[in-house]
Amino acid sequence: MSTATQRQFIDYMREEVVTIGDPFLREPTKIVTNLTEVAPLCELMVKKLREELKGAGLAANQIGVPARILIAELRKNDLFPNRPPSSLHIMINPEIISQSDEMIEGWEGCFSVPDMVGLVPRHKSIVVKYVTLDEMEHKETFSEDIARTIQHEVDHLDGVLYFERMKDMRNIMTRNNFKQFILKI
Numbered sequence: 001m002s003t004a005t006q007r008q009f010i011d012y013m014r015e016e017v018v019t020i021g022d023p024f025l026r027e028p029t030k031i032v033t034n035l036t037e038v039a040p041l042c043e044l045m046v047k048k049l050r051e052e053l054k055g056a057g058l059a060a061n062q063i064g065v066p067a068r069i070l071i072a073e074l075r076k077n078d079l080f081p082n083r084p085p086s087s088l089h090i091m092i093n094p095e096i097i098s099q100s101d102e103m104i105e106g107w108e109g110c111f112s113v114p115d116m117v118g119l120v121p122r123h124k125s126i127v128v129k130y131v132t133l134d135e136m137e138h139k140e141t142f143s144e145d146i147a148r149t150i151q152h153e154v155d156h157l158d159g160v161l162y163f164e165r166m167k168d169m170r171n172i173m174t175r176n177n178f179k180q181f182i183l184k185i
Contacts (some may be wrong), residue, residue, distance in 0.1 A: 013041070014064035017053070017111040025112060026159040029061050029068045032092050035135050038069060042090050042133060045071045053111055056080070057149040059156035062112050068093045070153035074145055079109055079117065079175065081183070086146045091130035094154055097139070099123035106148055107182065108162045109175065117178045119171035120162050122148045 018024050032038055041060070049058045049071050056077075060069040074086035102124040109117045125143035128150060132138060142150055152162055163172060179185050 012064045012066060013044075017062050017114075018064055019111075020113050020161065024064065024066075025061065025156070025161065027061070027066060028159060029059075029066050029157045032067050032069060032131075035092060035131065035133055038067065038092065039133050041065060041067070042069060042071070042092075045069065046073075046088065046090070049073065050075075055109075055111060056083075056145075057153040058111070059153045061156055068157050070094055070150070070157060072146060072149045072153060074149060079107075079178065079183075083145055089146075089150070090133060091128065091150070092132065094128050094130040094150070094157070096126050096151065096154055097129050098127040100125040100143075104144075104148075105167075106145070107178065108148070108152055110152070110162055112156070113161060113163065115175050116163075116172060117175060118163050118166050118173075119168070120148075120152075120165050121167060122151045122165070126151060128154075 045058050049055060054077050056074050057070060057072040060067040070091050073088040074083055076083055100123050103121045104124050105119050105121045107117050108120045125141060126147045127139060127141050129139050166172065
């Protein structure tokens with residue numbers, strides 16, 4: 001992977017989330033080498049995730065920035081009202097270095113695939129190597145819902161969308177049908 005600086009990242013940043021069909025989502029992201037330069041970008045990503053999107057995760061390339069940065073924070077929302085919350089994770093240059101053999105299926109939505117959800121198999125637990133804004137390298141184990149979210153966002157950084165991981169395309173539906181038939185609300 002090539003490297004890029006914050007100036008290049010900000011030049012690419014988009015106001016709207018990059019959606020399916022835009023070739024940018026398929027392009028590989030770039031390793032971040034200067035962590036202090038991306039701190040403002042990470043702050044903007046956290047703000048966008050919490051205040052505007054109100055979701056569980058966001059990859060930098062979803063806002064047009066070709067950097068290996070993801071934000072993950074589980075919170076309850078209209079699609080996942082019973083999901084247990086997690087702490088905020090800002091991961092720079094994340095790499096899944098191992099995963100459990102056990103797979104679990106779960107429903108996923110995506111800002112880049114608006115108004116749709118799908119049933120996706122993911123590894124139950126993963127070990128992720130990443131760097132934080134304080135320039136500390138971490139190796140951390142994640143399981144269940146937060147592991148699912150991190151795998152989803154790492155896939156984004158690698159140009160993969162969730163429906164490509166699905167076993168059965170009959171298990172994709174609109175958000176409204178998911179609420180009506182799965183959540184029964």
